[in-house]
Amino acid sequence: xxxxxxxxxxLIVSLxxxxxxxxxxxxxxxxxxxxxxxxxxxxxxGPSVLGWVEVDAPVAVLALVGLAFLLxxxxxxxxxASLRGDLLRLPLIGFALSxxxxxxxxxxxxxxxxxxxxxxxxxALAATSLGLVIPVLKDSGAADRPVGQFTIAAATIGDxxxxxxxxxxxxxxxxxxxxxxxxxxxxxxxIAAVAVALARAGRSMxxxxxxxxxxxxxxxxxxxxxxxxxxxxxxLAARTGLETILGAFIAGAVLxxxxxxxxxxxxxxxxxxxxxxxxxIPVFFVTxxxxxxxxxxxxxxxALARVPVFLLALLAARGVPAxxxxxxxxxxxxxxxxxxxxxxxxxxxxxxxIGVSIGAVTxxxxxxxxxxxxLSVVVFPPLALARLRREPAAVPxxx
Numbered sequence: 431x432x433x434x435x436x437x438x439x440x441l442i443v444s445l446x447x448x449x450x451x452x453x454x455x456x457x458x459x460x461x462x463x464x465x466x467x468x469x470x471x472x473x474x475x476g477p478s479v480l481g482w483v484e485v486d487a488p489v490a491v492l493a494l495v496g497l498a499f500l501l502x503x504x505x506x507x508x509x510x511a512s513l514r515g516d517l518l519r520l521p522l523i524g525f526a527l528s529x530x531x532x533x534x535x536x537x538x539x540x541x542x543x544x545x546x547x548x549x550x551x552x553x554a555l556a557a558t559s560l561g562l563v564i565p566v567l568k569d570s571g572a573a574d575r576p577v578g579q580f581t582i583a584a585a586t587i588g589d590x591x592x593x594x595x596x597x598x599x600x601x602x603x604x605x606x607x608x609x610x611x612x613x614x615x616x617x618x619x620x621i622a623a624v625a626v627a628l629a630r631a632g633r634s635m636x637x638x639x640x641x642x643x644x645x646x647x648x649x650x651x652x653x654x655x656x657x658x659x660x661x662x663x664x665x666l667a668a669r670t671g672l673e674t675i676l677g678a679f680i681a682g683a684v685l686x687x688x689x690x691x692x693x694x695x696x697x698x699x700x701x702x703x704x705x706x707x708x709x710x711i712p713v714f715f716v717t718x719x720x721x722x723x724x725x726x727x728x729x730x731x732x733a734l735a736r737v738p739v740f741l742l743a744l745l746a747a748r749g750v751p752a753x754x755x756x757x758x759x760x761x762x763x764x765x766x767x768x769x770x771x772x773x774x775x776x777x778x779x780x781x782x783x784i785g786v787s788i789g790a791v792t793x794x795x796x797x798x799x800x801x802x803x804x805l806s807v808v809v810f811p812p813l814a815l816a817r818l819r820r821e822p823a824a825v826p827x828x829x
Contacts, residue, residue, distance in 0.1 A: 439483040440492065440713075443720075446471040447712035461812050463562065465715050465775065466804055472719020483720050489713070496714030498678040499706040500776055501593070502660045504561050505682025506699065508586050512579075516758060521584040524751030524771075525591050528556040531750055535743040544736060550600055550781075550790040554799060555747040557592035557777035558585035559807070563770050566811050570818050577763035577818070580755045581770045588748070589777065590683070596781055597673035600790055613670040617677075620666060624659075625684050632688060645695050652698050653705065656685055675780055718779045718800070727797040736795065740802035745810075748772040762817055769814040778803035 450467040454460075475482040483489070513521075532555040536548030545551050563585050564573070572578040598610055631637055644651040660681040667677030689698070727733050749768030756764050782796035791799070 436486060437488055439486055440488045442475055442483050443472075443489060443713055443716045446475070446716050447709075450712070461815075463807050463811075464712075465562070466807055468712055468715040469719040469722070469779075469800075469804060472716040473722045473724055474719075476720035476722065476724075478722065478724035485717060485720055489717055489720075492710060492713045493717035494674075494714075496706075496710035496712070496717075497780055498660060498664050498674060499710045500561070500714060501675045501678040501780075502682040503703065503706050503711075504589055504776070505679040505684075506686045506702070507560050507564060508590065508683045508686055510683070510687060513583055513586065517579055517583045518587075520754045520758075521580065521587045521751075524584055524754050525556065525587050527751045527754075528588065528747045529553070532556055532743070532747040535747065539739075539743075544795055545791055547600075547785075547790040550785055551743075552747075553592055553595045553600070554778055554781045554785070555744050555774075556588055556595075557774050557781075558588040558748060558771045559774050559776055560585040560589045561776065562773055562807060562811070566770065566815065570815055572766075572818050575763075576755075576759040577766050580752075580759060580763075581767045584751065584767070584771050588771070590679070592777055592781075593673075593676055593679045596784065597667070597676035600673075600781075600784060600788060610671060613672060617666060617670045617672055621663070621680055621684060624662075625688065628659075628684070628688050642695070645698070650701065652695055653701050656698075656702055657705075659685060673784065715779075718783075721783070722800060723793045723797045726792075726794040727801065729794075733794050733798065736798035737801045737805070740799055741805050744774060744802055744806055745769075745772045748774065766814045766817045769810040769817075773806050773810045773814075775800075775803040775807045 446468060450471060451464045453467055454462055454464045472483075474480060477484065485493070529552050532552030533548055535555065536545055536551035539545045539551060540548045560582075563581060567573040567578040567581065573582065598614055641651055660678055663677035663681035663684075664674045665677070667680075668674050727737075745768070748771040752764050752768035752771055755767055759767070778799055782791060782799050785791040786793055786796050
C-alpha cells in the first residue's frame, strides 16, 4: 500500500504550514495574514513555478478535510442569539443588496466574456470572511462596539447565505431545481432532528458527567463527537446532492447553538481550533495555492487586468451595504464596516473550485477572483484598523 503513495508533497505542504506563521511573526510591521503566505507559497512550490508539489491522493484528501474543518469552525463562530432587531434587519437587507450589486457586476462581466454565470459571481462576491474579520475586531477591542457588532452580524449572514445559495444553485451534483429543494428540505429536517436529539442528550446529567470525565483524557470525547458530527453532516449533504461545505458549515452552527456551557469544558473550542488551524486548514490553503493557475492569469495582460476589477466589484458588493448602518454608527464606522465586509478569501477559494468544476467560471477567471480575494485580505483590514482608532466605544441599541 505504501508503495503506491508518496508523502513528499505533503511534507512540503506541512513545512510551509510551519514556516508561514513564523514568517509573519518575524515581520510584524507588514501585517500580512498567514493564510496569504500559505497560498502564495503554494503557488511557488506548485506546477506554475517550481513544480515541487502535485495534488496527489494524500494532499487532496487532507485538503478536502481541511476545507470542511474551515467551514465547520466558521459555523461555530455564528451566534444566532445576537442577531435581533437592527443587527438582524439591516445586515439581511445588506446581504440582499450585495447579491443585487454582485448580479449587476456579473451581468457586466458576462457581457465582457469574463464569466459564464452572473448569479454565480453574485454569490461568490456576497460572502465575508468571518474567521478573518472577527480576530481583527477582537484584537483591536472593537468587537463590542457598534461597528464591530454590525460587521460581525453582516459577516455571519453573508457567510451563511452564500454557503446555502451556492449549495442550492451551483452544486456539482445533477438534478433539477425542484429536486434540490426537496433534498434541502430533507437535509434541514434531519439536521433539526439531530439538533433536538443532541440538545436533549445534553440535559442528561449522567451523560454530562461521563463527557466531563472523558473530555480531558486521551479519549477527548467532545472533540471526537464534534468531528463525527461534522463528518456526518458532510456525508448527509453529499448523499442528498448538496455541497459538502454546507454540511460542514451547518454542523458548526448546530454545535455552536447547542454547546453554550463553556464552564464545564473551557478548552473544547481551543482543541477544535488546534486540530483545524494546527493541521488541516493550512493544508487546504497551501493546496489551493498549488492548484492556482498562475500561467492562465499571466498569459496576457487582459487576464491580469481582471484582478483589480474584481477587487472593486467585491468592495462595491460588500462595502456599499455598510451605508445602511449610517444612522447607527458614525461615517468613519461605516467606512470601517465596508472595508471589513469586503474582506473575503476562504469562501472565494472554495467557490471558485466548485465553479471551475461545473463550468460556471473559467480557470482564468477563478485565478483572478482568488487574486482579488488575496488582495482584499492584504489591503482592507489594515485600512480598517487605521480608521478603527477614531471610532467611539458606544454600544448600539438591540432594537
